[in-house]
Amino acid sequence: MVRGIIIIHLVSLCLGAEIAQSVSIKTGDQLAVLEFEGWAVSEPLTEFLTEEFRQTVGDLKIFQVQDRGITNQIKIFKPREKDYWSCWSKECAIDLGRQLGVNYVIAGNIQKKGDDTFLINGRLFSVDMETMLDEFAMGTSGITDSLLLEMKKMAYNVSGLPIPDTLSVGSGISQVATTDDIKRKRQWIKLPPIPSKIKALLMSTAIPGSGQIWVERKYPGYGFMGTEATLGMAAFIAYYQYDKAWGGFQDTYKSYQNDTDPHNLLELRPQIIQYAADTRKFNSFMKNIRSVGLSIWAVNMVHAYLVAPSDDFFDGEYFFDLEYKPDVNQVQFNINF
């Protein structure tokens, strides 16, 4: 792979000055890391490992790695019949690379082979050259830490750099050391990661149904969204009617209080009574809508929390985690607040 990159750069340097600009554009170092496909591995775990891989490759500064959000835009704006994360062929990867405007694309998958055995596959595609430059495969036993380590190793492989000894040891200490070695200069403020359940809850709190849609439970999501939108529209119409009646009430009541002509006063009196009755009617309608809307909103929030995937790969720093205790030979569930 390194040779491939070096050859690309050498070719670009050897060409004339006039065409150097176009060549440098074509052989840039923009890289998009597509989300790894998980085979018998949970989606949050693959997301997490992909992001770690993406960050590690970015920290090595061989490639300019495209941000996750930009890469994911393709999923949002140009959905495919089949989910593009399983894009494993050259044509598919290159097509996506062009849409993302990058020079290289990495696609991969994480397969669970046994109880504690995982296989990580990765492919590096050159969008400009329309070819697959390299293919990687790494096996590992053990869950999170080991997988994370293998992803970091793969990041070094992809970048064409030798894997440091600290990573090769494969212990918890080596992982910390590696993390320390990588200086993430641009991350001045790093907010703590939010578990998927909380994120879904927040999204559905802000926009009903959005949390469900985010966790791919689209029909309930659209249902909640549609119901709340309908109730909102009904409330808006009721408010419009109320506002109209309230305006009429205020005008007529003010006239009634200031006028002295008995004929006018006698005409204003029933109008005031009617406007007041209307304001009460529409206000009562709005209150009913409010009650129903809030109930559905609350159900939507609970539903979003329940249907969101559990981030059981989080390790001790968050709200809860699963931890293996070798001294008692048990997996323990911990809650941190």
Place this chain on the structure above:
Amino acid sequence: MLTRFNSILIFKIIRFCVRYLICGAFVFFSCEEADYTLDNPNDPENMDLEPPALFFHPQEIQTNLDSSFSVQLYGLKLNPAAAAHLDIRYDWGSVEIDSIVADTFFQSDNDPVQIVIDEEGTLDIFIYLLPDTESDQNGGGTWSLATIYMHPVSTGESELLYGENTRLRDANNDSVVVKSFGSGYINVE
């Protein structure tokens, strides 16, 4: 450790926001109820009259010796009528009549005919609607029949009353029912 602290802090902030969002929604989603009191003293409904009725408007007049004033002879929910004899009693030692003008109630395309006889505290006003091409009587309702312009001649309190000869007639010369009569009060300072 710091990350854990931040997570807990964020969770607490979220819990705070959600709690007050829900509580606040109950306040913001409802609107003000219309609260009113129909207590205008010029409103005939507040004059304890049984319609159809005749009353003075305004009911109470506060004035002084240097100024003149007017009072309207008002009909409340009257049936259609073509003529009226308004027998008005007043304290002729307290106020003097300047003029009388027929008002909206008997107005058609033509101005009404009016005859006024003022004799020492008894004011007889005869008003006749002049028929036009469309009708020979009015449509009834709550309107002013006439306006009396007067001025005080001495200080003190006096009363305005409808006399027993007051009556209304329709185009067929049948009596128009008037169930109750209001009174007026003048205080000259």
